[in-house]
Amino acid sequence: MKHVLFILAMLFVATFQLAASNDAPSISIYSADRSIVLSKTGILADANSMTISNADGEVIFTHNLKSDKHRIKYDLGKLPNGTYNLEIDGTDHTEAYQVVMTDSNITLQEVETFHSPILSIDESNKVMINLESDNPESISYFIYDNAGKLVYDYSEVNTGTLNKVFNLEQLQPGKYKIYTSTAHFSQNIWVNL
Numbered sequence: 803m804k805h806v807l808f809i810l811a812m813l814f815v816a817t818f819q820l821a822a823s824n825d826a827p828s829i830s831i832y833s834a835d836r837s838i839v840l841s842k843t844g845i846l847a848d849a850n851s852m853t854i855s856n857a858d859g860e861v862i863f864t865h866n867l868k869s870d871k872h873r874i875k876y877d878l879g880k881l882p883n884g885t886y887n888l889e890i891d892g893t894d895h896t897e898a899y900q901v902v903m904t905d906s907n908i909t910l911q912e913v914e915t916f917h918s919p920i921l922s923i924d925e926s927n928k929v930m931i932n933l934e935s936d937n938p939e940s941i942s943y944f945i946y947d948n949a950g951k952l953v954y955d956y957s958e959v960n961t962g963t964l965n966k967v968f969n970l971e972q973l974q975p976g977k978y979k980i981y982t983s984t985a986h987f988s989q990n991i992w993v994n995l
Contacts, residue, residue, distance in 0.1 A: 838876045842874075851866055856885075894987075895915065895916060920933070929991070935961060942983050945978055948979075954968075975995050
């Protein structure tokens, strides 16, 4: 019986540790002094930058997170009341939040998560584009020849998992640039046919 209880206790501890190590960033709100504290854990450990913009999209503040250690405190007390956007940008994802500030309170709500599309090409010159979207997001595809002339373009809204394959057999032999973009990311690869 002691052995069973020990195993159950160990499972409980392991489950608790796994739940505590999720990928969510550690963001704390301090309403008393209208500040935000970012702890470099979870996705923030690999974040590149943090940007605060107003409701009109005007950038108020940008900070490079790569050089910072542990915790970063941002005093927002001098900003007027209103709604602000906070984006934490990483190499392959962006976390977007909405910050609402009043005289007596500051609140933070997760708005959206965006992922970078993954471009690859196989041995038969088929271009594959993969994108996981947590939220509806527009994605555009462009193919340019070596002279920079657009030979193909297409856009669509992705609402989940996107797996797109482009067969380039119809194109003339030569060098082509495959370019894809979303609101937060863009990528390109070159292919020789």
